[in-house]
Amino acid sequence: MKIDTSTIEGFNEMTAEQKLEALQNFDIDMTGFVRKDQFDKASSEAADWKKKYNSKLTEDEKAEADRKELWDNMQTELNALRRDKAISGYTADFLSLGFEEKLAKETAKAMADGDFKTVFANQKKFKEEFENSIRTEILGSTPRPDGTGGTKTVTKAEFLKMSYEEQMAYIKDHPNYQSELK
Numbered sequence: 001m002k003i004d005t006s007t008i009e010g011f012n013e014m015t016a017e018q019k020l021e022a023l024q025n026f027d028i029d030m031t032g033f034v035r036k037d038q039f040d041k042a043s044s045e046a047a048d049w050k051k052k053y054n055s056k057l058t059e060d061e062k063a064e065a066d067r068k069e070l071w072d073n074m075q076t077e078l079n080a081l082r083r084d085k086a087i088s089g090y091t092a093d094f095l096s097l098g099f100e101e102k103l104a105k106e107t108a109k110a111m112a113d114g115d116f117k118t119v120f121a122n123q124k125k126f127k128e129e130f131e132n133s134i135r136t137e138i139l140g141s142t143p144r145p146d147g148t149g150g151t152k153t154v155t156k157a158e159f160l161k162m163s164y165e166e167q168m169a170y171i172k173d174h175p176n177y178q179s180e181l182k
Helices: 016-025 036-097 101-113 116-141 156-161 164-173
Strands: none
Touching: 036 101, 101 116
16 A cells, blocks of 8 residues: 655655654545454455355255255156056956966066067967967867767657766767756
């Protein structure tokens, strides 16, 4: 800081002792300035707050990273639970349609994963197996011909005249024998 000595009357004509005394009594305008001890204290406090802020920021960043990781884990678990629920629902639907359990589970997983090529292939398998079982059932319930070009029906009186072994054979060949005997 510079002192303007032109504001002190007769400063240039004064002796060294007079100049020193004049300068000691000179009232300096200190507005806008801070005393050194106050400045040092404020600087120290600012440095402490900066350290606290930086440590708090890293704690907040760590907490945010932990929250994000927890959120991601929960989202992954939720997606897995949703997939399992969908597979269970699809499996139940396929079982109600008559699919075998293994084929129903496989088809449900493929459906949940969006693998429709496997879904359609499994549906084709089911359709073929279902058609074969219907054919087998129809053929099994068709009465056997008696060799005369038609089927031989037995009356109740004829059935009662048969031996026990013949009756059992007739029952075996004619599951609906009770409605046939009249």
